[in-house]
Amino acid sequence: GGRVLAGAALAPTAGGRKTVIGIVDSGDLSRRVSTDLPSDEIGRLAATFDTLLERTEQAMARERQFTADASHELRSPLTVIKGEISVALSRERTAQAYRATLSDLELSVDEMCVMVEDMLTLTRASAKQAPTRIGPIDVGILVSQIKTRMDVIAEAKRIDLLSSQSGTRPAMVYGDRLRIQRALTNLVDNALRYTQEGG
Numbered sequence: 001g002g003r004v005l006a007g008a009a010l011a012p013t014a015g016g017r018k019t020v021i022g023i024v025d026s027g028d029l030s031r032r033v034s035t036d037l038p039s040d041e042i043g044r045l046a047a048t049f050d051t052l053l054e055r056t057e058q059a060m061a062r063e064r065q066f067t068a069d070a071s072h073e074l075r076s077p078l079t080v081i082k083g084e085i086s087v088a089l090s091r092e093r094t095a096q097a098y099r100a101t102l103s104d105l106e107l108s109v110d111e112m113c114v115m116v117e118d119m120l121t122l123t124r125a126s127a128k129q130a131p132t133r134i135g136p137i138d139v140g141i142l143v144s145q146i147k148t149r150m151d152v153i154a155e156a157k158r159i160d161l162l163s164s165q166s167g168t169r170p171a172m173v174y175g176d177r178l179r180i181q182r183a184l185t186n187l188v189d190n191a192l193r194y195t196q197e198g199g
Contacts, residue, residue: 083152
């Protein structure tokens with residue numbers, strides 16, 4: 001009698017075990033174990049396992065999104081670096097011109113360093129926010145620097161890249177300079193990417 005009762009009580013575990021094996025084999029974290037199980041000890045254990053599956057699925061989704069965002073953001077400074085190097089090597093230039101090119105390249109490298117630092121921070125402590133460097137920024141000067149760097153890409157596509165500033169007062173904000181620079185660079189890069197040649 002005890003064997004029969006124990007078998008009846010543990011019967012749901014066979015179905016749960018098959019579901020778990022299916023999840024492991026397929027890698028489909030959207031499936032759940034406790035769907036057809038009664039609300040007893042085994043059902044509650046399966047529900048706890050489902051919670052673990054849900055959190056794992058969310059963590060993997062965040063990782064995929066972060067990878068996609070990082071790939072997109074790295075593309076902009078890499079495009080600028082490649083364009084400026086190509087222009088610098090296209091003909092002989094003065095030492096001053098080479099220094100100006102290296103100065104522009106340094107800005108792109110700074111952006112990439114911040115991105116890599118953010119990735120390392122998230123890898124070491126995914127719940128903690130990456131450190132920020134808050135300070136006063138003249139957005140007008142920053143836009144002018146970004147325009148100078150992106151002119152290389154614009155000229156290659158025969159696109160007129162224009163910027164204007166009204167008045168002479170500086171446009172001061174407080175923020176993380178490299179992150180604001182990265183955001184503005186991405187905006188200009190997208191504009192150049194989706195503007196037809198000659199626009």
